[in-house]
Amino acid sequence: MTQFLGVFLYVTFDKRQFQRSTQQELDMISNIIANNSVAPLLFNDSLESSHILQSLKSHPNITMACIFNEKKQPFARYNTHNNFQNRSVFSPVNKDTVVMSDTSFISIKHIIDQTENAKTIGYLYVVRDLNDYHQHLAKVISANIIIAIILILFALIISTQLQKIISQPILRLSGVVKKLSQKLDFSLRISKPGNDEIGQLIDGFNHLLNTIEEQNKELVLAKDEAIKLAQIKQQFLANMSHEIRTPMNAIVGITNLLLNTALTAEQKEYLHHINMSSNNLLVILNDILDFSKIESGKVNFEKIRFNLNDTLDNISKMFEAKIKEKALFFTISKGPNVPAFLMGDQVRLNQILINLVGNAVKFTEQGSISIQVQHKQDLPNNVCELLFIVSDTGIGIPDDRKKDIFESFTQASNDTTRKYGGTGLGLTISKQLVELQNGRIWLESEEHKGTTFYFYIPYEKANPPSLEELQLKSDMETRIFQKEILEQTVILIAEDNALNLFLIKTLLTKQRFSHIITAANGQEVIDILKDNDIDIILMDLHMPVMDGFEATQFIRNNFTGKKQHIPIIAITAAAIASEKEICMESGMDDYLSKPFKPNELFEKIIFYLQKK
Amino acid sequence: MKLKISIGLFLLVGNLTLVAQQYTEYELKSAYIFNFAKFIEFPPNTFNSDKDPYIIGVYGNEAFLEVLQAVIHGKTINNRSVIAINISQPEDALNCKMIYFSRTSITQALTIIEFLNGKPILTIGDNIEDFCQKGGMINFTQQFSHKRFEINPDAAARVKITISSKLLALARIVKDEEVKF
Numbered sequence: 120m121t122q123f124l125g126v127f128l129y130v131t132f133d134k135r136q137f138q139r140s141t142q143q144e145l146d147m148i149s150n151i152i153a154n155n156s157v158a159p160l161l162f163n164d165s166l167e168s169s170h171i172l173q174s175l176k177s178h179p180n181i182t183m184a185c186i187f188n189e190k191k192q193p194f195a196r197y198n199t200h201n202n203f204q205n206r207s208v209f210s211p212v213n214k215d216t217v218v219m220s221d222t223s224f225i226s227i228k229h230i231i232d233q234t235e236n237a238k239t240i241g242y243l244y245v246v247r248d249l250n251d252y253h254q255h256l257a258k259v260i261s262a263n264i265i266i267a268i269i270l271i272l273f274a275l276i277i278s279t280q281l282q283k284i285i286s287q288p289i290l291r292l293s294g295v296v297k298k299l300s301q302k303l304d305f306s307l308r309i310s311k312p313g314n315d316e317i318g319q320l321i322d323g324f325n326h327l328l329n330t331i332e333e334q335n336k337e338l339v340l341a342k343d344e345a346i347k348l349a350q351i352k353q354q355f356l357a358n359m360s361h362e363i364r365t366p367m368n369a370i371v372g373i374t375n376l377l378l379n380t381a382l383t384a385e386q387k388e389y390l391h392h393i394n395m396s397s398n399n400l401l402v403i404l405n406d407i408l409d410f411s412k413i414e415s416g417k418v419n420f421e422k423i424r425f426n427l428n429d430t431l432d433n434i435s436k437m438f439e440a441k442i443k444e445k446a447l448f449f450t451i452s453k454g455p456n457v458p459a460f461l462m463g464d465q466v467r468l469n470q471i472l473i474n475l476v477g478n479a480v481k482f483t484e485q486g487s488i489s490i491q492v493q494h495k496q497d498l499p500n501n502v503c504e505l506l507f508i509v510s511d512t513g514i515g516i517p518d519d520r521k522k523d524i525f526e527s528f529t530q531a532s533n534d535t536t537r538k539y540g541g542t543g544l545g546l547t548i549s550k551q552l553v554e555l556q557n558g559r560i561w562l563e564s565e566e567h568k569g570t571t572f573y574f575y576i577p578y579e580k581a582n583p584p585s586l587e588e589l590q591l592k593s594d595m596e597t598r599i600f601q602k603e604i605l606e607q608t609v610i611l612i613a614e615d616n617a618l619n620l621f622l623i624k625t626l627l628t629k630q631r632f633s634h635i636i637t638a639a640n641g642q643e644v645i646d647i648l649k650d651n652d653i654d655i656i657l658m659d660l661h662m663p664v665m666d667g668f669e670a671t672q673f674i675r676n677n678f679t680g681k682k683q684h685i686p687i688i689a690i691t692a693a694a695i696a697s698e699k700e701i702c703m704e705s706g707m708d709d710y711l712s713k714p715f716k717p718n719e720l721f722e723k724i725i726f727y728l729q730k731k
Numbered sequence: 732m733k734l735k736i737s738i739g740l741f742l743l744v745g746n747l748t749l750v751a752q753q754y755t756e757y758e759l760k761s762a763y764i765f766n767f768a769k770f771i772e773f774p775p776n777t778f779n780s781d782k783d784p785y786i787i788g789v790y791g792n793e794a795f796l797e798v799l800q801a802v803i804h805g806k807t808i809n810n811r812s813v814i815a816i817n818i819s820q821p822e823d824a825l826n827c828k829m830i831y832f833s834r835t836s837i838t839q840a841l842t843i844i845e846f847l848n849g850k851p852i853l854t855i856g857d858n859i860e861d862f863c864q865k866g867g868m869i870n871f872t873q874q875f876s877h878k879r880f881e882i883n884p885d886a887a888a889r890v891k892i893t894i895s896s897k898l899l900a901l902a903r904i905v906k907d908e909e910v911k912f
Contacts, residue, residue: 164901
């Protein structure tokens with residue numbers, strides 16, 4: 120491109136030069152001719168004048184010349200052979216001019232008699248063609264083009280050389296980078312052509328790749344370790360859960376049994392304290408396990424229909440005694456448009472309310488506590504957000520502690536644990552439970568005046584139970600009292616822990632289940648089922664020889680008919696969500712976690728008996 | 732006196748017979764005579780000053796003089812005014828720069844020329860026979876001649892008058908027949 124620009128500029132310049140020199144030459148020639156033509160004009164000697172013009176023959180490019188006299192009549196003429204012009208008339212000009220066209224220059228000059236006051240005595244007309252210029256131009260252009268081509272070739276050669284040295288390494292570099300980003304293969308390296316800047320760049324790049332590769336290896340190792348640790352933690356949780364709950368279950372259960380026996384007032388009081396303590400312990404244990412679960416993201420939420428009124432009632436009953444004891448004023452209210460039946464996790468809602476109300480009760484010495492439920496807003500897909508407000512006139516929370524209150528392991532003050540007890544996990548768990556259900560929780564508080572906690576959770580609105588369901592429920596409730604059925608039902612309990620076994624057996628017996636068979640492991644369950652008619656199996660999961668999962672799978676795969684589909688309820692100490700899924704996958708029908716409420720057990724048993 | 736009368740008569744006759752063409756011919760020749768001056772160089776100090784007029788003398792043809800005077804009226808040569816006079820006596824010739832002999836015989840002309848005695852004065856003849864051959868400088872030729880006039884450059888050179896080659900180119904060059912000192 121530069122070449123052609125150069126050619127163009129050169130040609131333009133050259134043309135100017137040519138024009139100028141041609142003009143000068145033409146002028147000079149015209150002057151000479153004009154000068155020599157004065158005498159012939161003065162003496163009217165056109166022959167001599169023509170003779171003078173003939174001298175123009177020697178100029179290869181002058182094709183015509185003509186002299187006009189004072190009266191502008193043709194006086195003398197010169198023509199070359201190939202001249203087609205035949206100008207006998209011309210337009211008068213006031214001063215000497217040169218007319219320039221693409222084909223010729225025409226000089227028009229006054230012939231002046233200097234001796235007589237520069238009088239114009241005639242006109243000289245000279246036509247010069249530009250053939251020589253055109254040829255010259257053609258030569259110039261072709262020469263330039265050849266030079267341009269040579270230079271271009273030269274440039275090409277140099278550029279290809281440069282390419283090897285500069286462009287190629289860079290292209291290779293960018294190619295490797297591209298491959299890297301596509302395949303993320305950090306073992307790629309670039310070959311180095313030399314020690315110049317490009318080479319250094321490539322060196323640096325290779326070094327970088329080295330570092331990345333090593334770091335990757337380390338990261339992978341670290342990740343594997345982290346995963347292993349997480350698995351170990353999981354396992355530990357499961358084990359601990361089981362290990363702790365099993366004896367806890369026994370304590371709570373047997374304490375309850377004891378409470379239902381004949382006791383002295385003193386004994387009752389002692390038992391009562393044990394009960395309280397064990398319940399507290401249970402709460403704390405659950406908190407810790409819940410916390411760990413949430414931290415490792417292992418919380419699932421139920422979507423079962425429940426009655427909001429039942430939940431509120433339950434809360435009310437739970438804290439009735441304590442509130443009366445502290446002589447506090449307690450109210451529960453519901454706003455308009457709050458649906459009664461919801462689809463969601465009632466247990467978790469309960470947990471949150473228990474935590475908040477529990478705190479309210481704990482930290483209020485006088486005044487009142489209130490629970491309000493309001494309809495916040497409707498969302499699409501038949502969902503509504505319900506706002507819960509738990510308010511008290513207690514000690515309040517200082518401003519500087521407000522933002523930390525939801526943080527794990529913190530309490531409002533360092534004294535709180537000593538004065539009020541608690542793990543400091545309750546609010547954290549509540550916050551996480553609320554947020555995991557797509558809600559939000561926040562508070563308002565003024566020291567010595569009181570605290571109000573707000574939280575909302577979106578719940579799907581549920582239809583109230585149909586007539587059939589109610590019928591079924593009431594049927595079930597009535598059937599509970601049908602002694603005969605209970606007495607006829609054969610229950611197989613699989614439990615390796617003697618204490619727990621004793622507990623369950625006692626519970627069931629009290630409920631008038633008289634036919635109870637026990638097994639100590641999965642194998643015994645299978646053997647017993649083979650030889651006996653069983654109505655329902657209560658299966659512990661962790662047993663020696665064969666555990667609950669295996670036994671259940673065996674039954675589902677190897678028995679036929681009624682025995683194959685026998686209802687199996689898992690009874691387990693570990694309340695880890697994944698375990699529940701594994702139970703279901705193994706073929707179990709339901710799941711109860713220890714410690715359980717006796718009613719829960721009964722309801723489930725009745726339910727599955729009913730299903731038959 | 733007698734000569735004058737005869738010349739005058741001759742001229743008159745000559746005039747009468749040429750009355751139709753005469754005017755243009757005289758104009759033309761007047762123009763030529765005037766133009767000759769442009770191609771003549773006199774030796775230095777021929778003129779006393781730049782203001783000195785260029786005097787053309789006419790011998791033997793008063794009618795021509797009138798025409799010449801009309802033609803050169805108001806013109807200048809190299810900013811000198813140009814005037815024409817009649818030469819009735821030889822003394823008149825001495826003031827002129829150019830003398831035009833018209834309707835004169837060669838003898839008469841040569842007499843005047845002799846009288847000039849080497850002064851730098853251009854002598855022009857009106858188609859006088861052998862004018863240039865016998866020492867005159869410029870002589871008009873016959874009508875329709877190839878060249879309009881003939882010139883004897885040596886004659887001019889003798890009195891140190893330079894005639895431009897441009898003028899010479901237009902003339903028929905004549906050499907001295909015999910040298911006359």
